[in-house]
Amino acid sequence: MSSPLLRDRCPYRLDGSAADIHGEAAALRALGPAARVELPGGVPAWSVTDPGLARRLLAHPQVSKDAHQHWPAFLNGDLPADWPLRIWVDIRTVQTAYGPDHRRLRHQLVPTFTARRVRALAPWIEETTAALLDGLAKAAAAAPGGVVDLRTHFASRLPWLTVTALVGLPEAMRDSFQTINDTVFTTDLTAEQAAANSAEAARLLGDLLALKTEHPRDDVASALVDAHRKGMLNERELADSIWMVLGAGYGTTANLLDHAVVNLLTHPDQLDLAVAGQVGWDQVVEETLRHQAPVASFMMRFPTEDLHDEPTRLTFARGDALVINYAAVGRDPGVHGVDADLFDITRATGREHLAFSHGPTYCLGAELARLEGRVALSALFSRFPALELAVGRDCLTPLPSLIFNGHREIPVRLEGNPHS
Template structure:
């Protein structure tokens, strides 16, 4: 019996709360290169876990991300209007575009991440990092601090808001609304209300930048919206492009910082090596991206015609939904060996991950995320050499999302137990 028939009648239901992303990924991998899964709301899709198959699909011009053109269930309105994950396919931006439309939309937002613009952000990133660390340093010596809320979450949001020219008074509102887009356990009512809030904020941002334009990406995209050439952005494309930049420029870096802290505190020998200069912070960043892919799964892709993959023996029928499992690539034993589940910044294959995607949809903000990671982690551990987890690593709870891979809270003691050695870590992580 071939894999298509073996799995078609019994889809694997993804856990919407993502209590064990890596355990779930291992079970999916054991079922084959790709297997049928059920998403929230009863929507069925393929989950692809094999590294080679993922690369082939992500570089195949017959695989689209445009639900408006290539997902029959969506086009025929068989996907409920209140489906909790609908914002991921409703949007019209470079994330979901296909062919010439993707080229047009990606070119318009590409100016946000030019080498010149990213390098110019270094002083800003350093200043934001220093300011956040100053705030943490003011905490009492024995205080327990949520490092995700106070540092990992805030830093990339402030950086991307600087890039986009987001007014200071709306930072917190964007923080809460964008976070809700990544939750996969919301009710239909909660998801709908959150989507409404997101677009109200985006409309407000555009209105504010029209009143006071600046040297920022939002103002540049508004100019593209007003342009009369063929590259002109529609109003929906303008809002959704801003949404993509805020979401993509934030979530990956949040989870990178979060997991890097946990991994290093769980492996004091490796932390000592990076502090001594034996291991570079860039190595820590790459191994964290491999070991804990910040975006575990990305939805959705659709074949524009039947696509048969000879290597796996699988056929993906026209219009079938496909979920790409990036966390599977990072833990692939065929790529990283039997120790794939272990964090090791000296690993030869540490850069062989797909944390930023692959092919034409490779994340434009990849180098910005890496830069933020290197600056923020180095400064954090320099400022707080006695940093420890305030709970055992096994007690940390994941965010309720099979898309975003991070922790709900990251409780730490900035000065450990007073020894300043960083040796007071409870628990360990693999």
């Protein structure tokens, strides 16, 4: 008898290398508000592309994120042990919790991301941005042809330094943690690669937890260790929550900065509007979030009972895997018009996106990401007004991830091409 996972073959097989996220999103949108898909590893799911349906599902009290309670394929052992995306259902964090567990885990993190604490970070972010731009200039001066990777030296570095400062990650551990963190969101790994990464992640985290237990500080990791000591988190939740904060606080903002820079450099008329102050950097950030959702798709949600959505006339069975396709949602022509695929910082609907999710799962770090975006973009283009891509936009390689939407690297020249 065949596995229940294989009886109902999905009509659309998602590309684990994510070579064309938006082409795939458009194809899925054409199939309806939600389409049956096959995730890497042969696992069936629904990809939700309609903004209204996505909002209703994200806020629905009978839609769970906890595979350990509500995904029959996981509970019945039908999910392959070596499934490359298994980490996204194995982890025990606020991102995979439901009901009281979700409220309990979220409660531990809320104090870190209050408006007051985020505002207080602004001077530190401005100073760090200036230092990174100094480093970027030095790297370019030493590079052949002055070509430097903006993603490595700036777009990913600023959010990584910000989130590791919040978590309390010692400087000596930052590079090792970043290397592993980058692999977590890769969706074309072999099972062996995924297992090796998990083992290394556990080792690194063990070292960090030992340090924070011995020498607690005023940081997220120490606060979570204390919550574990008081019985508010179990050991698995403690470990996974630290990784979650690192990953969510780093990759999403890195992708935001990545796409904002690429879009502005390839739309010089819009860059001129932002630099001249005719359009605010906040609008640049919001349009980037809409046009290039930093999280393209998020794994996964499960109805706790058969769920009928009357506006779309779709019925999702109890335990169906639901994936919210934020890349598709952000370019819905019903919300943003026939030119929804175009980047336009003057767009009236630019703020109408779900890039930070919706309802009870709204991203705790949303305002921090927005702050980093405004500060970083303003400073970058003020410091380097002749900044340009060193390759054509079509030559940029996307990250191999169905989840994170960014580029592997962004080769740029800070002072323009002297031979042009």
